[in-house]
Amino acid sequence: QMLRVHVHTAGSVLTAQQPLNNVARITWQAMSAVLAGIQSMACCAYDEAIALPTEESATLALRTQQLIAYESGVADTIDPMAGSYYVEALTDKFEKEAYEYIQKIDAMGGAVAAIEQGYMQGEMAAHAYEYQTDIEKGKRTVIGVNKFADNKAVKTNDVITADLSVAERQIARVNEMKAHRDQQAVDASLKALKEAAKGEANLMPYLIDAVKTYATLGEICGVLREVFGEYQQGGNLF
Structure with a gap:
């Protein structure tokens, strides 16, 4: 009963x-999350399908949560649903289907074994393909894409652009940090990490010790990669 649930609205849609x-899609996703009784939430920005969010769109994402929290009244009831x-019927259905997945995965030898066999990736890829196919065939309606489309060019003048500098x-x-750190301490911490791994x-x-010596994330991952290898689709390590 101490479970804490965080929800992030779905950028994939x-x-x-x-x-x-x-904006509307994000709002009803956020409202649904609140009705479900979550403890924390993050909302996508409306322009994430185009580029990184702008300050304006990120602020609107925050305001969406605040509007629901302070103006809608939906949070005034502990469990409005x-x-x-x-x-309740949907909950039972999801629980049943979740346990069916868990039983399949257990039969494969657990989550790690299922990943190594490509099961997880295959299920996600199959669902993504089915989802996109439904959109293209019109079985699933997406406003502005396969219904009520206007074919207008997307305005990109307000889209954030990365400064390559x-x-x-x-x-x-x-490089400056590396030039001034204690390299012997870095080497010792990375060696200890490798042996522990x-x-x-x-x-x-x-x-933690490696980070305190200012070892970089790349250096730390490189040491672990030497011990554990690097996962490739299909379960291969090199």
Whole structure:
């Protein structure tokens, strides 16, 4: 009963066509999450199907949550959907189907074995293909895409654009940091991490020690990659 639930609205359903429609999509997703009794939430920005959010769109995403919390009144009742047959029936259906998945995965030898066999990836790919096919065949309606489309070009004048010089400045900062850190301490911490990774030790203390010496994320991952290899689709390690 101490379970805490966080919900992030689904960026996968946002459309580049008629992007302002996404404001409504995000709002009802957020409202649904509140009705479900979540403890924390994050909302997508309406322009995420086009580019990184602008300050304006990110602020609107925040205001969407605040409007629901402070103006809608939906949060005034602890469980506004309590007793709904439809909701309870859906919950039972989802629980049943979830356990069926768990039983399949257990039969494969667990989650790791299922991933190595490509089961998880295959299920997600199959669902994505079915979802997109339904849209293209008109079985699933997406306003502005396969229904009520206006074929107007998307306005991109307000879309955020990346300043490529940011990468150059960040590289310079990392190089400067490396030039002034204690390299012997870095090497020692990475060596200790590597040795720990070869055994059964809890790696968190070693990771913290490495970070304290200013070892970079790339260096830390490189050490772990030497021990564990790198996962490739199909379960291969190299």
